Amino acid sequence: xxxxxxxxxxxxxxxxxxxxxxxxxxxxxxxxxxxxxxxxxxxxxxxxxxxxxxxxxxxxxxxxxxxxxxxxxxxxxxxxxxxxxxxxxxxxxxxxxxxxxxxxxxxxxxxxxxxxxxxxxxxxxxxxxxxxxxxxxxxxxxxxxxxxxxxxxxxxxxxxxxxxxxxxxxxxxxxxxxxxxxxxxxxxxxxxxxxxxxxxxxxxxxxxxxxxxxxxxxxxxx
Ligand code: ADP
Ligand code: MG
Numbered sequence: 001x002x003x004x005x006x007x008x009x010x011x012x013x014x015x016x017x018x019x020x021x022x023x024x025x026x027x028x029x030x031x032x033x034x035x036x037x038x039x040x041x042x043x044x045x046x047x048x049x050x051x052x053x054x055x056x057x058x059x060x061x062x063x064x065x066x067x068x069x070x071x072x073x074x075x076x077x078x079x080x081x082x083x084x085x086x087x088x089x090x091x092x093x094x095x096x097x098x099x100x101x102x103x104x105x106x107x108x109x110x111x112x113x114x115x116x117x118x119x120x121x122x123x124x125x126x127x128x129x130x131x132x133x134x135x136x137x138x139x140x141x142x143x144x145x146x147x148x149x150x151x152x153x154x155x156x157x158x159x160x161x162x163x164x165x166x167x168x169x170x171x172x173x174x175x176x177x178x179x180x181x182x183x184x185x186x187x188x189x190x191x192x193x194x195x196x197x198x199x200x201x202x203x204x205x206x207x208x209x210x211x212x213x214x215x216x217x218x219x220x221x222x
Contacts (some may be wrong), residue, residue: 009062040214055096088156
């Protein structure tokens with residue numbers, strides 16, 4: 001059974017009078033342990049698709065099975081529970097909270113967690129693993145782009161999700177920081193995490209083991 005299965009997913013946005021169909025019937029299967037890159041031009045619907053996969057955005061029509069469970073019937077509370085327990089998110093612009101330290105930022109998702117983990121210990125260990133041990137009490141403004149993204153990776157891992165979704169995670173990074181970030185994601189994939197990466201950058205996509213291309217709201221094999 002695929003961990004993620006989309007069948008005929010559509011998404012229509014209303015822009016004033018205008019209806020724009022951004023996804024036109026996407027079919028996609030992701031197996032547990034996959035490292036998938038979703039590529040495609042700007043505006044092709046990559047982020048929309050990733051946000052739907054991440055249960056951050058509702059779809060208009062179609063079927064979405066997450067670990068075999070149909071999620072379109074779930075209410076917002078049930079969806080946030082799934083998001084919190086199963087999914088980790090990494091974004092191009094990091095979305096760190098500016099007035100919280102690195103340590104406090106990575107602990108934010110644990111506020112809503114029902115999992116019983118030693119989160120503070122876990123935060124320390126994960127931050128050390130990504131080379132941020134000596135940055136634990138820094139504010140985001142005191143970090144480089146690469147350090148910010150590594151902080152965001154730890155935040156995405158803190159609740160021990162099985163799926164990590166990354167939307168252009170290297171989009172604001174130089175090539176050295178980009179490869180550091182991608183090496184970390186590749187390592188997580190080797191440990192068994194399912195990773196779905198959106199990128200239009202060839203070097204970034206090369207870390208993935210499978211890829212698809214989005215074009216005009218549909219997904220094609222690459
Ligand atoms: P990509 O990530 O591939 O650049 P997006 O998924 O961000 O593409 O956007 C695809 C299309 O959907 C674009 O034309 C964009 O303008 C439109 N779109 C995205 N989000 C919204 C929204 N919240 N409301 C209206 N239109 C949107
Ligand atoms: Mg995008």
